[in-house]
Amino acid sequence: NAGVTQTPKFRVLKTGQSMTLLCAQDMNHEYMYWYRQDPGMGLRLIHYSVGEGTTAKGEVPDGYNVSRLKKQNFLLGLESAAPSQTSVYFCASGLAGLYEQYFGPGTRLTVT
Amino acid sequence: AQTVTQSQPEMSVQEAETVTLSCTYDTSESNYYLFWYKQPPSRQMILVIRQEAYKQQNATENRFSVNFQKAAKSFSLKISDSQLGDTAMYFCAFMTPGANSKLTFGKGITLSVRP
Numbered sequence: 001n002a003g004v005t006q007t008p009k010f011r012v013l014k015t016g017q018s019m020t021l022l023c024a025q026d027m028n029h030e031y032m033y034w035y036r037q038d039p040g041m042g043l044r045l046i047h048y049s050v051g052e053g054t055t056a057k058g059e060v061p062d063g064y065n066v067s068r069l070k071k072q073n074f075l076l077g078l079e080s081a082a083p084s085q086t087s088v089y090f091c092a093s094g095l096a097g098l099y100e101q102y103f104g105p106g107t108r109l110t111v112t
Numbered sequence: 113a114q115t116v117t118q119s120q121p122e123m124s125v126q127e128a129e130t131v132t133l134s135c136t137y138d139t140s141e142s143n144y145y146l147f148w149y150k151q152p153p154s155r156q157m158i159l160v161i162r163q164e165a166y167k168q169q170n171a172t173e174n175r176f177s178v179n180f181q182k183a184a185k186s187f188s189l190k191i192s193d194s195q196l197g198d199t200a201m202y203f204c205a206f207m208t209p210g211a212n213s214k215l216t217f218g219k220g221i222t223l224s225v226r227p
Binding site for chain 1: 116118121145147154155156157159162203207209210212213214215216217218219220
């Protein structure tokens, strides 16, 4: 099992460019999450999904969109990147009704 | 809404000694889970220990143990016999079961273990 994987691991964007971060899990988990980590802020929830075809907003959703067309994949999109979106992005997954979340290795995104 | 507070941004400990990391939280829920996650320089988030609020007994995992004070809403992590590999950022986190299992994190504390 690969667990939770994230693509890409690093990316540099110019302001206004768009990109999609891909999260994939092979554990048949229903729940998937996108967090961002900023210095001194901990991890904050951007969007999450409790099943295929469903998504919901987290604590800091502005400027991001997500899609969960397949159970194993959760995509995070930035339509028009801003320097404030420079961060490390983590994807996580978990089973419904259980407490543990499994994290991917993170993506470091820099917007110049 | 739940909040998690880690008031110490940094701590340092000598190898082989014991260190305690503090965490407080605020919630009106009676049933919840608390966690400590470790993030080493590799950036990978690693679950260290968890505590179910309904359990009175403090959780223990090898050199890691918690002091869970439900009435005080306090959840501290004790690391015994500190090792160089314990150098990392540590996050306290809160989850309400059933609320889509979302985690609320504290801001984290950077722990350095000195040789």
